[in-house]
Amino acid sequence: MDIKKLVKPDIRSLRAYQAEEIPCRVKLDANESPYSAVSGQRSAIGFKKNLQALNRYPDPQAASLRKLMAKELKVKPQNILHGNGSDELIYNLITVFGGPVLYPVPTFSMYGIISQALGERKIGIPLDNEFDLDTDAFVKTIKRRSPKLIFLSSPNNPTGNCFSEDRILKIIRQSKGVVIVDEAYQPFSDRKSFIPLIQKYKNLVVLRTLSKIGLAGLRVGFMIAGADIINEVNKVRLPFNINSLSQKVAEAALQNKKQMRTDIRLIISERKRLFKEMGRMDGIRPYPSDANFIFFKAENGDRIYGDLLKKGVLIRNMKGAADSCLRVTVGTPAENEAFLKALEQIL
């Protein structure tokens, strides 16, 4: 029996997401925070009690967690839905609304990968020379192809910049489908969040995650939107999508945000320092960033990536998405120092 022949055509040509582990001394490739948001909170989490209750299913509504996040974001709990990472919410959104799915390129790869996995058409529109949205191309494509979903990651991964607010707004207003502003990196930016606009624009969804602010291991993401969208997406959400331990630990983190905020401030100041130091070097061009990483162009990206790795420093080679471009995550001051030193030596 040929299993391949049984598989849906879109899946046949799909490749499994490669998240291979590359051994290294300094890991600056995955836009993780260098600090765990709950490293000292064992007592707050109450593991003894939680381990004892693991025979029970998790709270399907994640009520306490949603309430805490709602307070943090100043919205109502009914405007928040929880995902096993925002990945899962992207999956759910595409399941509910279908395609075509529109997004700029380069951007977060999962929009395209999940669209293909679900057999939906996907359309990528190149960013302009300043890595901002090409509004004309978006408006034309909206008219011609009527995309059901538009994903805008702002700050954008991998370029690091926020898109212009007025361009995002124009796309939201022109779109007859749902527009998702993915604010995974917003905590590192001083731009305003789009969350307050969910009241005004019924087709607006904002995504948030705990993955970039010290809790990637938990898999907790959120979507914020009007009740109509929340209700529809909730229909395809698996009932027990966030396990009990992740719910508890995320709650503890949101109840003790001091450490998280200190960490974010340090990451922002280190990002500024990295940008300045990298700007002084010949042969590379760093771009300003509103996120916890820096995107940079290099004359020979492949060589730099490989030479850094030889020195134990792992960053992300953006080849394919953006040729001759690399992305380095902001680490601890010591990790950033190690990266800068290694980079200087190999340039």
Place this chain on the structure above:
Amino acid sequence: MDIKKLVKPDIRSLRAYQAEEIPCRVKLDANESPYSAVSGQRSAIGFKKNLQALNRYPDPQAASLRKLMAKELKVKPQNILHGNGSDELIYNLITVFGGPVLYPVPTFSMYGIISQALGERKIGIPLDNEFDLDTDAFVKTIKRRSPKLIFLSSPNNPTGNCFSEDRILKIIRQSKGVVIVDEAYQPFSDRKSFIPLIQKYKNLVVLRTLSKIGLAGLRVGFMIAGADIINEVNKVRLPFNINSLSQKVAEAALQNKKQMRTDIRLIISERKRLFKEMGRMDGIRPYPSDANFIFFKAENGDRIYGDLLKKGVLIRNMKGAADSCLRVTVGTPAENEAFLKALEQIL
């Protein structure tokens, strides 16, 4: 903007899965184990270290966990894939192969719910009078409708029995699509597992879960199949689908199985006792069970359900799936005693 109009037609008519919390003293409604499999294993889990590493993404391959489970099930790690509960693997399987999706009724509701969420046709074939598979009807439907997927939960939820081995085998042989034997409740049965047959039948998938054996809160499920199927399903799996804490706790549970095995033996012996005691009562008819619950018919199911709840005992009313039928999960000896006492009083 009318969000409903944007939604795919199959989703419009879907209702969100109702997993509401009903306050009770004795909770026997959800086929959970009454015992956590890791209640005393704090030290084995090493929470301090794990909390410190939560800023990092989980192992996307769940390599250690898969290796341990492979050893437990006597298969190779490449024949196992991990899901955020087996729910997610059902979702992934339907994403990859599409429909029509065939299953007996009544059975686990998620096969039908997820099929609808993904816009795939679903076909339910009534069980025969002994709650076994109606092989003739299955074979006819296989010929006429060429189902891409057939889900057989054995032991079956909610009826509690295993289907005849020869009927399952006939369906596997006749099917040109993939046949999934969902062995969520197999640890409570003395029937042979279908796992060794994945070598012989390339279209066979077996599902397993930790949810019924003391770890429902973790969300850890597994599919066991030939490498061809594993590779295709892996393409649509979200890379970080099992969080770091669940991986660690599940590993600890699989490394210390003594408690788990003792608990399973106790549940089986309590199931036998429950069945015997219930068999003595007038007005109800319990069915033999290979699972951690007992399915029973009652003259007035609704009233019994409501009266038990008034006494603080929550069981599952199967109305809709099987009229005048109820399902009680095997609890601790004290919980079972409370259930039996309450039942006797209200009958």
